[in-house]
Amino acid sequence: MTRPTRWFVIVMSLIAAAPAWAQPTEHHPSDNAAGALNSLPPDLHKKLQQLSQLIDQNIKADTLTEEQVKRERMLGRLEQTIRSLGPEANQLFEEIKTEMKNGKGPGEDALAHLIGGLGGMEK
Numbered sequence: 712m713t714r715p716t717r718w719f720v721i722v723m724s725l726i727a728a729a730p731a732w733a734q735p736t737e738h739h740p741s742d743n744a745a746g747a748l749n750s751l752p753p754d755l756h757k758k759l760q761q762l763s764q765l766i767d768q769n770i771k772a773d774t775l776t777e778e779q780v781k782r783e784r785m786l787g788r789l790e791q792t793i794r795s796l797g798p799e800a801n802q803l804f805e806e807i808k809t810e811m812k813n814g815k816g817p818g819e820d821a822l823a824h825l826i827g828g829l830g831g832m833e834k
Contacts, residue, residue, distance in 0.1 A: 755807065755815050762793070762803045769796050 751759070769775040775796070783792040794801045 752815050755810050758803055758807050758810075762800060762807065765796055765800045765803070766793065 766775070766780075770777060770780075775792070780789065780792065783789045790804070793804055
């Protein structure tokens with residue numbers, strides 16, 4: 712999986728549907744997130760893509776590392792880390808969260824359930 716695709720899946724996983732994680736499955740978690748991506752409205756999909764690109768840019772600029780992302784995810788602080796990347800990332804995250812809350816996607820309450828289910832993301 713390419714780096715931008717991986718980050719896109721991670722970001723999507725933050726706001727994807729929790730029921731997919733609650734069900735036993737033989738599939739990799741990124742498979743569930745990728746399936747959820749295909750069902751999103753185009754405008755929400757575009758915002759997620761922009762946010763994943765911002766994360767990738769910060770990794771390339773050495774202001775963030777993949778290890779930090781993994782650690783923050785494990786500690787349940789990935790949302791704060793993403794928001795701290797700057798006003799654009801914060802605004803995108805807020806817009807995504809609001810759209811999810813208002814019915815464009817699986818729902819805002821899915822965030823907490825999925826942060827813990829992001830393990831196993833590979834390059």
